Amino acid sequence: MELRVSSRRIFRPLLALLLIGGIGLSISAQAQTQPQAPDTMEQRVQGCTACHGSHGQGTDNDYFPRLAGKPAEYLFNQLQNFREGRRKYPPMNYLVTYLSDDYLHQIADYFSKQRPPYPDPSKPTVSADTLARGKQIVLNGDPSKNVPACAACHGKGLTGMEPAIPGLVGLHQDYISAQLGAWRSGTRHAKAPDCMHEIATRLTDDDVNAVAAWLATQRAPQNPVPAPARSMKTPLACGSEPQ
Ligand code: HEC
Ligand code: HEC
Numbered sequence: 295m296e297l298r299v300s301s302r303r304i305f306r307p308l309l310a311l312l313l314i315g316g317i318g319l320s321i322s323a324q325a326q327t328q329p330q331a332p333d334t335m336e337q338r339v340q341g342c343t344a345c346h347g348s349h350g351q352g353t354d355n356d357y358f359p360r361l362a363g364k365p366a367e368y369l370f371n372q373l374q375n376f377r378e379g380r381r382k383y384p385p386m387n388y389l390v391t392y393l394s395d396d397y398l399h400q401i402a403d404y405f406s407k408q409r410p411p412y413p414d415p416s417k418p419t420v421s422a423d424t425l426a427r428g429k430q431i432v433l434n435g436d437p438s439k440n441v442p443a444c445a446a447c448h449g450k451g452l453t454g455m456e457p458a459i460p461g462l463v464g465l466h467q468d469y470i471s472a473q474l475g476a477w478r479s480g481t482r483h484a485k486a487p488d489c490m491h492e493i494a495t496r497l498t499d500d501d502v503n504a505v506a507a508w509l510a511t512q513r514a515p516q517n518p519v520p521a522p523a524r525s526m527k528t529p530l531a532c533g534s535e536p537q
Contacts, residue, residue, distance in 0.1 A: 335404045341389065342401075351410035356468035362408035365520045367457035369402035370395075371485065371534050380483040381476075412464045412514040419467070420507040424500075428508025431501060432462075441496045442529040444505070447489075449526065451515040456523040458534045463518065467510035474502045485533030492530060 342361075347353050350361035361369060375381040377390040377398070390398065418425055430436070432452075435443040445452065447459050454461040462470070476482035477494035484490055497505070528535060 335400070339401060339404060345385075346405075347410070349408045349410035350405040351408075352413070352464065352466075356466045357472060359466075359469050360412075360464045361405040362410050363453075363518060363520075364406060364460045365454055365456050365458055366399075366402045366406035368454070368460045368534070369405055370399055371458055373398040373402060375483070382481050412518065415513050416467060416510040418507065418511050420503065424504045425508050425511070427501070428504035428506070431497075431505050432508060436501070439496050441493060441501075446526060447528045447532070447535070449521045451518070451521075452509070452512060453515065453518045454520040455526060455535070456520050459520070459528075459532075461514075461518065461520060462509050463512050463514040465509065467506045470506035470509055471502050474506070478502075487531050487533050489528070489530040489532035 343350075345353065345355070345358045346361050347358075350363075352358055352360035352362075372381065373390050373393070374395070376383065376386040377393065379387065381387075393401075431441060432444040435441045435446070444462065448454055448462050449459075452462045473482060474494045474497065477488075477491045478497075480491075482490075494502075524537060528537060531537070
């Protein structure tokens, strides 16, 4: 099981990367030199769209996340995390190795402003009890385990908060559980204090399954923009979201 999941995560995307390798390289080359006209952001991010969709909306691949509409500073932090090894996924680590902060900011701004429609929510694949447990944790937390409500930081509409908390709608169930798993096992890190590490390690495997399953069945609200900065007081300190 483990082997099947990890080979799917690594090798299928690697194949995609090989196919678009030429484009990926030209992205890094452009970052090193003065861009030559014609040079639009659409062209520069072509190497990203095979995995993230033409407008960052994501694809059918369970592990390729939506980027569109997430706060720019969140996206920038992630690009830096991949460049500096705080997140590990070989194709992503490779693509951003030689890109400057300035260039990463431009890419992050570009995807944060994209507004492609959200996919239809997934059909539930777990029991009604599991879904109810997931909903409970997301909206109310679990005080017995000191788990705050996810919505306290990610927002009631689950669209995140400026400048650096991402929305949780429009993501695949497997992607969400893989990210929570990565925080638990220490392969994903955010700026200290890493509130998501704290929270993820208070959840059991069953909690993670329940939360990921429920989130994936949620429809994005009418106006899916992140809440304004400091509109919610986060129940834990997060280094990436200064308050
Ligand atoms: C081969 C497929 C592939 C390509 C090409 C690719 N990505 Fe990714 N990207 C991924 C995967 C898979 C993840 C999630 C990795 C993980 O599990 O942490 C990811 C994660 C991200 C994230 C973090 C998203 C989040 O919500 O935390 C950002 C930002 C991102 N990619 C931007 C880019 C940009 C910009 C490019 C082009 C320069 C690019 N990606 C090219 C597959 C790809
Ligand atoms: C105290 C505030 C806070 C709470 C509560 C919180 N989060 Fe987060 N979450 C964050 C921050 C900040 C980030 C961005 C971390 C980074 O920069 O990598 C984040 C990122 C995430 C991501 C990564 C999304 C992506 O696109 O890769 C997931 C998944 C996530 N949170 C799920 C949850 C779940 C599930 C809960 C409830 C059990 C929860 N969070 C509760 C602050 C919070």
